[in-house]
Amino acid sequence: MNPFLFLRGEFRRSWGGALALALVLAFAGSLSPAVSMMERSIRAGMAQSADAFDLLVGAKGSAVDLVLGAVYLRPEPLELLPAGTLENVKAHGGIRWAAPLAFGDRWRDYPIAGTSSELVTLDGKRPLASGRMFLNTEEAVIGAGVPLNIGDSITPSHGSVAEAVLDEDGKDVHAHAHTFRVVGRMPATGTPWDRAVAVPIEALWNMHEDGVGTGRCSVVVVKPVTVADAYRLRTALNDVDTQAVFSGEVLTRLFGTLEQMHDVMLLLASGAQAAALAAALVSGFFAVAMRVKAMALLRALGASHGFLAVSVWLMVSGIMFAGCALGLGLGSMMASAASMWIQSETGVALTVSLSFEECLMALSAAGCGCVAAFLPAWFACRKTAGELLRSA
Amino acid sequence: MENDLHLRNVRYSVQDGESTRRVLDIPELFLPGGTLAGIYGDSGSGKTSLLNLLCGLVLPDVCQGCELRWGKDDLITMPEGRRDAWRGRHVGMIFQDFQLFPHLSALENVLLPATFHHFSIPAELHGRARDLLRRLGIRRIDVPTGVFSRGEQQRVAMARAVLFRPSVLLADEPTASLDRSNAQLVTDELVDLAHSEGCTLLVVTHEQVLHGRMDRRFRLERGRLLSGLDEDLKPK
Incomplete structure (x- = not known):
């Protein structure tokens, strides 16, 4: 038996309907894999962004804000640490390098981070892509995604990116008098730091005699020597005024929230898919009902029950x-589009890839569909030729 | 002979709302293999039911001494699956409205019954389908039959009916929806095919020309099969 010739004719007859049905199923079935792929890529992208930030020391407050501010350069309001914290941290030992971080300024909507050369090159582990390190408070090193060239000058504006206010001429009302000359460019990292302008923290101290107090910063980024050092430092640096957090630990907590969201969305997406499969199944019954005459004819020409059942099963499960x-x-396309958008918004490089998990989702949905397709197939073949003739 | 038709005590009723209505009542009929027989009668006299019975699509009412046989093949005792297979192999069906699949080509329509039995259609059947179409004057064998004239469609349906060299050809008003010249053509070819393939041919028709080519004529009157009268078929 070979029902494909009959199916070819039926497909030519109603390819529009079949296509529409497949597209509805495709749309409903795209949500679960998209959510799953997005979640995985956001997780990986965020974790990768935090690679350089093992241990963060900040003022007491929200650990999440600390991580979002330092790692993802989000405009979170971070309290300043007491003066001398950097020296205090370094005095604990077991530290490969420690770098201060202060925020509050920007060039256009690119955040300016006041820091030291250790963080910019990860203490020499990540050399600049071009140019050289800043040597004085008039110089800046830019991230790979900042649209400036070496030699350009920039005038920073006060306030975080979210607070930018332009006057009628398009000039920033918060512009500082200070200028920086770009002397170097960091390699692309696929992190929000690709959008950052790094300047010596001393430059910020000079610009803000009233704001960022001299010698003070918002965060100290610490690279411990060993894991044991990391735990020891975290305990030691958690005191009355300061908190020390592992960025990975905070991310794990954030991921927990992400996972709950992911689960809820997956549930909704699965619901949509189940509804679409049910609709396709109902369409299968309608398709059988519409083809009673054709099936009576096939029976009259000598086709068996099995031929009809296999034909209907192939038709419905094929769709x-x-x-x-x-x-x-x-x-995959939706996840890629969403990740491109997120990347342009945050600078976090997201790599969307299709994994076995998503294939399994699609396969199991298709599997359920194929099993359900037995119902209209049975519906088609349970009638005798005589019954078919009478209802035709 | 292999394709002699034996009918005895065949009654057939259908459910008509609450009551059952007797559609056919044939105490006895014997047709030797190779006979060409024409059947006529008013609408509702049971002509189509008779054809459905003869090809095993429906079965007669259960009764003592009831017999419906083609040669040795007893349709009443044959299980449904075997009956389907038997019908596919031994019976060619031709309908008033052709019953082609309009989105399949002429060749595909003729070969469709072969796909009930074969995954890959044997070259010999392919060749036979092409020969039949050529013989019946169909040249556009790869064109969907939906664009064919009615006469062409009926000739494709005839090629499909005789693909497996059936021993029985059943035709239900094969010329009724054709114009005069096509009706004449189809009549000639139907009779030629029945002769050359050695089939028993049963035709339900009201066309005098077609009846004129038959060996025997029957009249169905309220389910009873009577000998045909020549004057019934004369134009009034």
Whole structure:
């Protein structure tokens, strides 16, 4: 038996409907893989961004704000640490390098980070892509994604990116008098730091006699020598005024929230997919009901029950399978588009990849569809030729 | 002979709302293999039901001494699956409205019954389908039959009916929806095919020309099969 010739004719007859049904299934089936791929890529992108930031020391307050501010350069309001904290941290030993971080200024919507050369080059582990390190408070090193060239001058504005206010001429009302000359460029890291302008922290101290107090910073980024050092430092640096947090630990907490969101969205997406599969199944019954005459004819020409059942099963499950496969592709495309948007908004490089997990999702949905397709197949073949003739 | 038709005590009723209605009542009929027989009768006299019975699509009412046989093949005792297979192999069906699949080509339509039995259609059947179409004057064998004229469609349907060299050809008003010249063509070819393939041919028709080519004529009157009368078929 070979039902494909009959199916070819039926497909030519109603390819529009079949295509529409497959597209509905594809759309409904694209959500779960898209959510799953997004979650994985956000997780990986965020974790990768935090690689350089093992231990963060900040003023007492929200650990999440500390990580979001230092690692992701989000405009979180961070309290200043007491003067001398950097020296105090360094005095604990077991530290490969420690660098101060202070924020509060920007060039256009690129945040300016006041720090030291250790953080810019990870203490020499990540050399600049071009140019050289800043040597005085008039010089800046830019991230790979900042649209400036070496030799350009910039005038920073006060306030975080979210607070930018332009006057009628398009000039920033918070512009400082100070200028920086770009002398170097960091390599692309795929982190929000690609959008950063790094300047010596001393430059910020000079610009803000009233604000960022001389010798003070918001965060000290610490690279411990060993894991044991890391735990020891965290305990030692958690005192009355300061908190020390592992960025990885905070991320794990954030990921927990992300995972809950992911679970809820996955549940909704699965619901949508189940509804679409059910609709396809109902369409399968309608398709059978519409083809009673054709099936009576096939029986009259000598086709068996089995031929009808296999034909209907192939027809319905074929559409379901095609819909689920298309959904996987559509989901990948949606996840790629979303990740490109997130990347442009945050600077976190997201790599979306299709894994076994998503394939399994699509396969199991298609599998459910193929099993469900037995119902209209049974519906089609349970009638005798005589019954078919009478209802035709 | 292999394709002699034996009918005895065949009654057939259908459910009509609450009551059952007797559609056919044939105490006895014997047709030797190779006979060309024409059947006529008013609408509702049971013509289509008779054809459905003869090809095993429906079965007669259960009763003592009831017999419906083609040669040795007893349709009443044959299980449904075997009956389907038997019908596919031994019976060619031709309908008034052709019953082609309009989105399949002429060749595909003729070969469709072969796909019930074969995954890959044997070259010999392919060749036979092409020969039949050529013989019946169909040149556009790869064109969907939806664009064919009615006469062409009926000739494609005839090629499909005789693909497996059936021993029985059943035709239900094969010329009724054709114009005069196409009706004449189809009549000639139907009779030629029945002769050359050695089939028993049963035709339900009201066309005098077609009846004129038959060996025997029957009249169905309220489910009873009577000998045909020549004057019934004369134009009034």
